[in-house]
Amino acid sequence: MPLNILVVGAGICGPAFATLLQRSNPMHKITILERYESLRTAGQQVDLKTQAPHILRKMGLMEEIQSRCVNETGLEMVDSSNNRTAYFPAASAGERRPGLTSEHEIMRGDMVQVLYDASVKQDDTLKGRLENHGGLHYEFGRTITALNQSSEGVNVTFSDGKKGHFDLVVAADGQASRTRRLAFGKEISDAAFKSLNIHGAYFSIPRIEGEGSLARGHLAPGRRMIVTRTSDRPVTGVLMFTMRKSDRLSASYNESQESQKEAFVEIFNDNEWQTDRLIEGLRSSKDFYADEIGQIKMSQLSTGRVVLLGDAGYCPSPFTGLGTNLCLMGAYILAGELARQGSDIKMALKSYEDKMRPIVDECQQFSSTGLGLFFPSSRIGVWSMTKLVWAVSKVNGLFPQFSKVDTHEDKIPDYPELNLEE
Numbered sequence: 001m002p003l004n005i006l007v008v009g010a011g012i013c014g015p016a017f018a019t020l021l022q023r024s025n026p027m028h029k030i031t032i033l034e035r036y037e038s039l040r041t042a043g044q045q046v047d048l049k050t051q052a053p054h055i056l057r058k059m060g061l062m063e064e065i066q067s068r069c070v071n072e073t074g075l076e077m078v079d080s081s082n083n084r085t086a087y088f089p090a091a092s093a094g095e096r097r098p099g100l101t102s103e104h105e106i107m108r109g110d111m112v113q114v115l116y117d118a119s120v121k122q123d124d125t126l127k128g129r130l131e132n133h134g135g136l137h138y139e140f141g142r143t144i145t146a147l148n149q150s151s152e153g154v155n156v157t158f159s160d161g162k163k164g165h166f167d168l169v170v171a172a173d174g175q176a177s178r179t180r181r182l183a184f185g186k187e188i189s190d191a192a193f194k195s196l197n198i199h200g201a202y203f204s205i206p207r208i209e210g211e212g213s214l215a216r217g218h219l220a221p222g223r224r225m226i227v228t229r230t231s232d233r234p235v236t237g238v239l240m241f242t243m244r245k246s247d248r249l250s251a252s253y254n255e256s257q258e259s260q261k262e263a264f265v266e267i268f269n270d271n272e273w274q275t276d277r278l279i280e281g282l283r284s285s286k287d288f289y290a291d292e293i294g295q296i297k298m299s300q301l302s303t304g305r306v307v308l309l310g311d312a313g314y315c316p317s318p319f320t321g322l323g324t325n326l327c328l329m330g331a332y333i334l335a336g337e338l339a340r341q342g343s344d345i346k347m348a349l350k351s352y353e354d355k356m357r358p359i360v361d362e363c364q365q366f367s368s369t370g371l372g373l374f375f376p377s378s379r380i381g382v383w384s385m386t387k388l389v390w391a392v393s394k395v396n397g398l399f400p401q402f403s404k405v406d407t408h409e410d411k412i413p414d415y416p417e418l419n420l421e422e
C-alpha cells in the first residue's frame with residue numbers, strides 16, 4: 001500500500017532514506033522538509049568507512065562519491081612554531097587500518113549534494129515512466145511546529161500555519177532534532193543528549209603556501225585543539241575544539257552565528273598557533289558551523305508513527321568518525337523494513353529498532369577518558385601529551401582511536417525488496 005510520508009531534514013540521511021524507499025515502491029508520496037532556504041552544505045570532511053561505502057555502492061552512487069573524495073595523505077602534529085612533533089601516514093588504498101584519515105573522505109556539502117541530486121534524478125525518471133507515481137518533493141524554508149498522532153496517522157502543523165496528515169513522520173533533523181522534542185516531549189528529548197563537554201567549530205579559510213595534503217594537528221594549553229585539513233582542495237578546513245567550560249559558549253547556540261563566532265574567538269584568541277590567520281578566517285568564514293559535541297541515546301527509536309533517523313536518534317559524535325556511516329545504515333534499514341513489512345508500519349518500526357540497536361551500541365562505544373587526554377590544561381600537560389603522541393607514532397604509526405568498531409560489510413542485512421543494484 002502506498003504511504004504518505006513526511007521526512008523532516010534534508011541533511012544526509014533524509015534524502016538517502018527517501019531515495020531508497022521510493023525505489024522500493026514509487027507509489028509512496030514523500031515530502032522532505034528543510035528548515036533552511038536551500039540545501040545546507042556547510043561542514044568539513046566526513047569519513048565514509050565500515051558500511052557506508054557498501055550502501056552507497058548498492059545505491060549506485062559510489063563512483064560519483066569517489067570522484068569527489070578528498071585525498072588527505074596523513075596527519076602531522078605540530079608545535080606552536082609549526083615544527084613537527086609526530087607523523088601518522090594515511091592508510092593506503094585497500095588497507096584496513098584506523099587513523100584520522102580513512103579510506104574515503106568527502107566534504108559534508110558534497111555528500112549532501114550527491115544524495116539530493118540522486119533523489120531528484122530518480123524522481124524525474126519515475127515521473128516519466130509511471131502514471132501513478134507518488135512523487136518525492138522538497139520544501140525548503142519550512143518546518144513543523146506541532147504534531148498529534150493516533151493509530152490512524154499523524155497530524156502536523158507547518159511553520160506557515162498550514163496543516164497536514166501523514167501515515168509516517170521521519171525525524172531526520174539532526175542532533176538537536178525538534179521533531180524528536182515534539183514527539184517524545186522536551187524532557188525525554190533533552191535527557192537523550194549526553195554531552196562530551198567539548199565544543200567544536202568548523203569553517204573554511206583561504207589556503208596558504210606550504211599547506212600540503214597532510215592534516216595538521218595542534219594541542220594548545222587551556223584544553224584546546226586545532227586541526228587544519230587541506231587535502232587537494234583550494235581552501236583549508238579548520239576544526240577548533242575546546243573542553244574549556246564556557247557559559248558564554250553554551251548560551252551562544254541559542255543566539256546568532258555572530259555570537260557563536262565571538263565565543264570561539266574569545267577562547268582561541270591568544271598567541272598560540274597561526275592565531276591571526278585563524279581568527280580572521282573564522283570571523284569572515286561563510287560556512288561556519290559550531291555545536292556542543294555529544295551523543296544522542298534514546299531508549300526507543302520511535303513513538304507511534306514518528307521514527308528517529310540518523311543523528312536525531314543516535315548521533316555517535318564526530319569523534320567516532322561514524323556519524324555518516326551510522327545514519328546511512330539507518331536510512332537503508334528503515335527503508336528496507338518498510339519495504340518488507342508493507343503497510344504494517346508498527347512491525348517495520350519494531351524491526352528497524354531491533355536491527356539498529358546493536359549497530360548503534362557498537363558505534364557509540366567510546367573512550368571519553370582517552371579523549372580527555374587530548375585536552376591538557378597546562379603547558380606541562382601539553383608537553384607530556386606531545387611526547388606520548390610522538391611515542392605512539394613511533395610504535396605503529398597509528399593515530400590513537402577513541403572508538404572500537406568492527407562494523408563490516410557482513411552486518412548489512414539484505415533487502416531484495418529495495419530493488420537495488422548488485
Ligand SMILES: Cc1cc2nc3c(=O)[nH]c(=O)nc-3n(C[C@H](O)[C@H](O)[C@H](O)COP(=O)(O)OP(=O)(O)OC[C@H]3O[C@@H](n4cnc5c(N)ncnc54)[C@H](O)[C@@H]3O)c2cc1C
Pocket residue numbers: 008009010011012013014033034035036040041042043044045046047108142143144172173174175177178179202289309310311312315318323324327
Ligand atoms: C551544517 C552542518 C555541518 C556539519 N559538519 C560536520 C563536520 O564537519 N564533521 C562531522 O563529522 N559532522 C558534521 N555534521 C554532522 C553530520 O552531518 C552528521 O553527524 C551525520 O552525517 C548524520 O547526518 P543527519 O542527516 O542525521 O543530520 P544532519 O547532517 O545534521 O542534517 C540534518 C538536517 O536537518 C535540517 N534541520 C534541522 N532542524 C530542522 C527542522 N526543525 N526542520 C527541518 N529541517 C531541519 C538541518 O538543516 C540539516 O539539513 C554537520 C551537520 C550540519 C547540519
Ligand SMILES: *[C@@H]1O[C@H](CO)[C@@H](O)[C@H](O)[C@H]1NC(C)=O
Pocket residue numbers: 066067068069070071232233
Ligand atoms: C582524489 O583522488 C581521486 C582518485 O585519484 C580523484 O578521482 C579525485 O578527484 C581526487 N579529489 C580531488 C578533490 O581532487
Ligand SMILES: *[C@@H]1O[C@H](CO)[C@@H](O)[C@H](O)[C@H]1NC(C)=O
Pocket residue numbers: 079081083
Ligand atoms: C623549530 O625548528 C627550528 C629549525 O628547525 C628551530 O630553530 C626552533 O628552535 C624550533 N622551535 C621549537 C619551539 O622547537
Ligand SMILES: *[C@@H]1O[C@H](CO)[C@@H](O)[C@H](O)[C@H]1NC(C)=O
Pocket residue numbers: 148149150155
Ligand atoms: C487529525 O485531524 C483529523 C481531521 O482534521 C481529525 O479528525 C483527527 O481527530 C486528528 N487526529 C489527531 C490525533 O489529532
Ligand SMILES: *[C@@H]1O[C@H](CO)[C@@H](O)[C@H](O)[C@H]1NC(C)=O
Pocket residue numbers: 146147148155156157
Ligand atoms: C493537537 O491536539 C491539541 C489538543 O487536542 C490541539 O490543540 C492542537 O491544535 C492539535 N495539533 C495538531 C497539529 O493537530
Ligand SMILES: *[C@@H]1O[C@H](CO)[C@@H](O)[C@H](O)[C@H]1NC(C)=O
Pocket residue numbers: 250251254
Ligand atoms: C536554549 O534554549 C532552549 C529552549 O528555549 C532552552 O531549553 C535551553 O536551556 C537554552 N540553553 C541555554 C544554554 O541557554
